[in-house]
Amino acid sequence: MATPSAPTEFSLRATGRVARRQALSRLSRYVLLGATLIAVFVLIYLAIDVVRTGWSRISMDFFTNYPSRRPLDAGLRSSLLGWVWLMGAVIVMAIPLAVGTAVFVEEFAPKNRLTSLVRLNISNLAGVPSIIYGILGLAVFVRGFELLGITIIPALGPTILAGALTLTLMILPMTVIASVEAIRQVPPSIRDGSLALGATRWQTVWFHILPGAMPGIMTGVILAVARAAGETAALIMIGAFAFIAFDNTSLNESFTTVPIQVYNWTTLPQEDFRKNAAAGIIVLMVLVLGLNLIAVIIRERFRRT
Amino acid sequence: MAQLQAQRPRPALHGAELEAQMRRSFLRHPGEKVIVATLWLCGTISLITTLLIIETLFVETIDFFREVSISEFFFTTDWQPLFEPQSFGIWELVAGTLNVLLWSLAIALPLGLAAAIYLSEYAHPRTRSLLKPALEALAGVPTVVYAFFALTVVTEDILRPLLGDDRVPIFNAFSASIVMAIMILPTIASVSEDAMSNVPRELREAAYGLGSTRLEVATRVVFPAALSGIIAAVLLAIARVIGETMIVAIAAGSTPNLTMNPLASVQTMTGYMLQVGLGDAARGTVDYTSLFAVASTLFVFTFFTNVAATMIINRFREAYE
Numbered sequence: 148m149a150t151p152s153a154p155t156e157f158s159l160r161a162t163g164r165v166a167r168r169q170a171l172s173r174l175s176r177y178v179l180l181g182a183t184l185i186a187v188f189v190l191i192y193l194a195i196d197v198v199r200t201g202w203s204r205i206s207m208d209f210f211t212n213y214p215s216r217r218p219l220d221a222g223l224r225s226s227l228l229g230w231v232w233l234m235g236a237v238i239v240m241a242i243p244l245a246v247g248t249a250v251f252v253e254e255f256a257p258k259n260r261l262t263s264l265v266r267l268n269i270s271n272l273a274g275v276p277s278i279i280y281g282i283l284g285l286a287v288f289v290r291g292f293e294l295l296g297i298t299i300i301p302a303l304g305p306t307i308l309a310g311a312l313t314l315t316l317m318i319l320p321m322t323v324i325a326s327v328e329a330i331r332q333v334p335p336s337i338r339d340g341s342l343a344l345g346a347t348r349w350q351t352v353w354f355h356i357l358p359g360a361m362p363g364i365m366t367g368v369i370l371a372v373a374r375a376a377g378e379t380a381a382l383i384m385i386g387a388f389a390f391i392a393f394d395n396t397s398l399n400e401s402f403t404t405v406p407i408q409v410y411n412w413t414t415l416p417q418e419d420f421r422k423n424a425a426a427g428i429i430v431l432m433v434l435v436l437g438l439n440l441i442a443v444i445i446r447e448r449f450r451r452t
Numbered sequence: 453m454a455q456l457q458a459q460r461p462r463p464a465l466h467g468a469e470l471e472a473q474m475r476r477s478f479l480r481h482p483g484e485k486v487i488v489a490t491l492w493l494c495g496t497i498s499l500i501t502t503l504l505i506i507e508t509l510f511v512e513t514i515d516f517f518r519e520v521s522i523s524e525f526f527f528t529t530d531w532q533p534l535f536e537p538q539s540f541g542i543w544e545l546v547a548g549t550l551n552v553l554l555w556s557l558a559i560a561l562p563l564g565l566a567a568a569i570y571l572s573e574y575a576h577p578r579t580r581s582l583l584k585p586a587l588e589a590l591a592g593v594p595t596v597v598y599a600f601f602a603l604t605v606v607t608e609d610i611l612r613p614l615l616g617d618d619r620v621p622i623f624n625a626f627s628a629s630i631v632m633a634i635m636i637l638p639t640i641a642s643v644s645e646d647a648m649s650n651v652p653r654e655l656r657e658a659a660y661g662l663g664s665t666r667l668e669v670a671t672r673v674v675f676p677a678a679l680s681g682i683i684a685a686v687l688l689a690i691a692r693v694i695g696e697t698m699i700v701a702i703a704a705g706s707t708p709n710l711t712m713n714p715l716a717s718v719q720t721m722t723g724y725m726l727q728v729g730l731g732d733a734a735r736g737t738v739d740y741t742s743l744f745a746v747a748s749t750l751f752v753f754t755f756f757t758n759v760a761a762t763m764i765i766n767r768f769r770e771a772y773e
Contacts (some may be wrong), residue, residue, distance in 0.1 A: 165663075168665050168667075168668070169665055171667060172665035172666045172667035172668065175666070175667040175670075176570075176574050176666075179566045179567070179569055179570035179574060180570055180574070180575075182563050182567055182570070183566065183570045183571065183583060183587075183641075186563065186567065186590055186637045186638070186641075187583070187586045187587070187590075189634050190586070190589060190593070192605075193593075193597070193601050193605075196604075197597075197600075197601075200604075243494075244494055244497065247490065247491050247493075247494030247495075248491075248494040248497065248498060250491055251492060251494050251495035255488055255491050255492075255495075256495060264499070265495055265496075265498060265499060267762070268499055268502050269498050270762055271502070271758055271762070272501060272502060274688070274691050274695075274754060274755075274757070274761075275695075275751070275755075275758075276692075276694070276695020276696070276722065276750065276754055277695070277697070278695065278697045278722050278725055278726065278747075278750075279509075279695070279747060279750065279751055281729065282509070282725070282743070282744065282747050283501075283508055286508040286512070287504055287508060290735065292504070316501050319497070319501070323498070347484050348484075348488075349484050349488070373592055374592070376594075377592075377593075377595070377596065377597070378594070379594070379697075379698050380595075380697035380698055380701075380722070383726060383729050383730060384725070384726070384729040388729075388730060406596045409596050409600065410596050410599070410698065410702070413596070413600050413702055414702065424600055425600070428596075428597050428600060431594055431596075431597065432593070432594075432597060435592060435593070435594055436589060436592065436593075439588075439589060439592045443585055
């Protein structure tokens, strides 16, 4: 240690080049924050604009009227019903399929090349554009699939069932990836303990791993369902672009959904149809952002620390 | 000790005996076999999906090339399927896709990377936990909503008053690009941010110790170290832009156009596919098969972009673990 010296005019404040570098760094914080906030502002602006344009059309009649050529009489009745049928069928099919696939990949599949191919395949499927799934649905489910002259999948036509099958395949990678992540979060000690006490592998999965992974699986499934609920292109490809003026009562009927109705109204030139589109978007956004919010809440609630 | 041994009357099972015992316990649960078989079936469905996609695209594309020569498809530039004489040169549609891709990346890349750097290197954890879900909410907005926004707000309220009605057609690539940039921003920001957060702390601390400012640490240390993850993020975003349909179908128009001019009206590959999907092309006609030829081209583009992204992500994960 040096001997204590008399106080000099020493300052920690940087000067010259160093000061400039520090000032630049301090400034960069606000520039970067500004860039980050632009996107958030766009989202807020979008919400305000849509509400301002479409709010006047939100009324009971808007929900109970069939689509119409007269914009002020047109409503969402058939598209809401078609949507409920479609999403119900998607949920019923997608959850067991996704959980089954994830459990298979994580717990039962032999560690070999085929399994790693399945994994790679799932991550590649996640990047396939939705319109390609629409093409798949059109060629396989709507028009039917034959192999060597044997009908494997009968032609379903542009029905709710065909749409639900298409969307189920579309969200399968998302839901599987989320479920696999959730299953991996379950501590191995739980699995080992259960197996050591004599439970079979399925009993271990059913009573210990799935309950532990459930919040993660639910988050993934809800986000995927929100995506399916907002899907338009794939459904238009399978031919769900019809004028529906009846209530759907089964899976074998043609249908329309709210996003398709919004698309339809957006493409029409009259100003009043545009208001309808904005009102439809309000309904769509409330549902989709609501689902996203639920997913985030589940994730935060059960977050492992 | 004697007590302990007394409590262990049965000798532990070994080898074949243990295996036989385990097999017996397995047989006590015959339902287990059914369940495992069902799970196998679930596991193969994803493979079957891929095979069906490839089969569908391949068969109909072959049909397409029975009527249209391969050289016309790849080596001419005019896409005119609706009027006689028909011509099927894919490049106008590819140019439409690349036009939107170019301008959306020009906007989303700086903004997305700035957001990633801010969230990873600057933001207080509480700010971050507010901003990240807000950004991710952008990724959840249905694309038909973005499409509405592109047409009504970006084109009609912003671009046309700003640049003049005569210069901005009602359907233009730029409005689609701007909105597409907003759509892919969360992808770029979120995945890049993950990559930056994975950079070991020691690298940052060494740089701070040498007197670097926060900005210098972020741009000269963390950014290069996370570069592979950032590239993967950008590739994922590119795949999304190439495959996005509703925004370009509604806002960019339906005029095939070999140009990179953002203010031109263009048609992308996906835009053409939706146009055919809206009409009712009969099976077997060249209109119908051209849909699959374009879909195959699109599939090849997105497939290779995604494979490249996956490979890069896997490689950079290995580097730090």
